[in-house]
Amino acid sequence: MQEARMLRRWQLPVLGHANLEQAEAPLPAPGANQILVQVGAVALNYRDLLMVRDGMGMPLALPFTPGSDMAGTVVAVGEGVTRFAVGDRVVNTFWGGWIDSHWQAGATLFGGPGPGMLASHVCIDADWAVAAPATLSLAEASTLPCAGLTAWFALAETGGLRAGETVLIHGTGGVALFGLQIARMHGAQAIVVTGSESKRAQVQALGASHVLARDGDWPAEVRRLTQGRGADHVLELASGPNLDRSLQALRQGGRVSIIGMLEGDTLSASFYAMVLGRATVQGIGVGHRCALEDLVRAIDVNALRPVIAARYDFDALPAALDHLARGPFGKIVVTP
Template sequence: MADAVLSHRWQITDFGRQHLQHAELPIPQPGPGQILVRVEAASLNYRDLMITDNAYGWTPPLPFVPGSDLAGTVLAVGDGVTRWRGGDRVISTFMAGWIDGAMPPDAFALGGPGPGTLASHVLLDAQWAVAAPQTLSAAQASTLPCAALTAWFALAEQGSLRAGQTVLIHGTGGVALFGLQFARMHGAQAIVVSGAGDKRDKALAMGASHVLARDSDWPAAVRELTGGRGADHVLETVGGANLGRSLQALAQGGRLSVIGVLAGGEIRGSAYDAIRSRATIQGLSVGHRRALEDMVRAIDANALQPVVAAEYHSDQVPEAFAHLEHGAFGKVVVRF
């Protein structure tokens, strides 16, 4: 059934990346309704770093395998599974149990509290996977379940993004760069705010209409660049006081998607700015499986190429986490 005797995985037995350790276990067997996936690539999210360091607000049971995103091949299926068969290329869904519509109360994320993906073999419920894009490598496809779907859900699924609109994007991480690519795909202009000059240059090369320095008066610049109107959509990946400044840059009837908490978990800003702009402020918890399937079709149809900052071999997971912590332009991927 499988192509190896043992499954290899990375786990923590105590909190902190210094406790990441490699382990070998027998390859698991799929039970009823499950699939066994041979992992070819797993991408890292900042959330994985926070959970590993026990800084996420949720304490995982130990030992714990981090990681929520994978791309791989189905090796075997359990009883009753008709959705997949051996040899199918798949990617994971981030929110297990959320198929469409409103998120059910019993849905949960992979990589905490659901199973982690930094392993050579992973058991998934057959409903927790979708067909991988035909146009992407495994490393590229592994970047989609969390970062790409978050940007897609904010802009295309919930935001009804359309040509001619303006998207304000904070940073140059995975969600931000997918937001830039999806904005261009829909004929919208993207304005990127970043603290690093070299990353601003790269964002311009990717097609950003404008790039602004983090320490500048970027809310005023956004209004000037849009003829006083402001941004129709904001991907707010910083949080804290930055959210209040994003409200100042928002157009009438604009949508601000709260995605990240790099500057703190508190929402700080002026209610007057929210009232003035008739703002819709929405928290994002990635998205459902149907939206992921829609996004995969759009990626294939438009030949979108995810930005992979670096690929690390499966014996270099500590180095991959260090790269993630120091800030990456795009996604950090581990190959198995």
Template sequence: MQNTLKRWQLTRFGPHNLSLEEHPVPTPGPGELLVRVEAVSLNYRDKLMIENGMGLPLAMPFTPASDMCGTVIATGAGVSRWREGDRVISTFWAGWTDGAWPADSFALGGTGPGMLASHVVLNEQWAVAAPRSLSAAQASTLPCAGLTAWFALVETGALRAGQTVLVHGTGGVALFGLQIAHAHGAQVIVVSGSDDKLAQARTLGASHGINRQGAADWVSAARELTGGRGVDHALEIVGGANLGRSLQALAQGGRASVIGILEGDEVSSSVYPVILGRPTIQGISVGHRRALEELVRAVDATGLQPVIAAEYDYTALPAALAHLTRGPFGKVVLKF
């Protein structure tokens, strides 16, 4: 086994303060796994954590990122769920196995340990078997982006064939939402500012695309595409005042899943779509381990292939973050 590991870390906030450091490879304690990391998928949240910590009480030095795929290379005393050689992915929430979110759980790459390292130690409960059908880079995209879309649409949304799903943009969560909805027999409307990205979305199964730059009113366009009825589900990834527009696009009794904060961390809406449309407005903060296990089974069963915009060597984190900032079509992944 290697006796040194490489780990990205911060001693103060700001991407210019990132440094790649060497440390001894740790030994897993009781109930823990030592995992050799093969791929780490970046999320927009990781960018914010690096920039300002999102207001969390973080201990320095801080290692970012929550989404990892790797191979177990050692186990501590008492480990029963895993053995050496198993391929695993991380769970976003440490301690949330099923049911209601427990108050003592914490997020990896936040107040919990970060995954941007060549080796990581995880409690055995914080891991899920990686899909057999995916590469390490593809599998690393499931813990946050994939599970967020699955939790919104399937776990809590009871998505079914014949429904219509509206997704904003073409980032990781949006494209997983598109693919999951398509696999369930639902129609998908994608709202984007790029005709090129809308064309790519159609190749993944999108039924319709609306260019928000060219459409005078994308809400009216979405309702027109559904014969005036409105959409059944909206993945609200933008935030801010866009929530109000998504509510206007919903069918009566439809569901809006509030996920993103691209336009800020405060949302707004007229009360009329709420009173007249009777929507369900739900916040989505990724999901629990049991749902991630079900997503993995669904991926293997359906052949869903996560969309990766680019793969970078782990040493090229600044370039990968710059790509993430530009708004990629799909996920940006670092390979170890």
């Protein structure tokens, strides 16, 4: 009897970094409206560290495969699939089932509690994928579903970013660097706040107008650099008490996008800064499929290239997660 074809995947029979293991499973046949994708690259996010550590409090079916962002090639299609054909290069959406501006009840998060992407092959609904950018490699394309789309959704989709505006960005992680690149793509200036002096030159080379020290009076400096007006947009990747300082640097009627929680999951801000400043504060939970398709088109037209800090072989996932925990400049990508 011919042996069934198998796939490889990383999984956690028990939560915790030390419990990561590789396993094999039969290669699935795609069902109706499904596609089978041979994974070419998986980009890691800070969220993946948290999911591996404790599942972020979500109900997970064990063994659990982590990883939310992949790019790959369609190798089989199920009945009724018209969006893709064998040989097409695709990236998955971060939210399976969130298609457009209308929230879809029952949408699921890839990489927990939904399916994980750290595998040689994944079988997903055809509606939960988009065509990869023609101008990017699979490794570069894999960085888009979470980090790229989060920055795009905050600035372009919901923020209505315009040329000549100012974007204040906290940090130099994946979302931050995409925010910087998207700001420059739109003709806006980007001011980056970082606690790493060693990354200053890299941020400037990517197009930042100014790089400010986190331990300095950066709200006052943002005001000075904008002739007292303040920033039009803030990508708030620190949160916690940092939100209050971001509001001090915001223009009247400006917009703050809450994305990260590096300084705590409880927000702290002055009532007066928010109300008298007429601030719009929005939470960003990545974005929908239509916005990801818009981002792909923008990348192909403008030749945007994601910043990749390092690439690791599939077998080196634990080392890749350790690198991610150290705070790289750009994305960490694992290649099955």
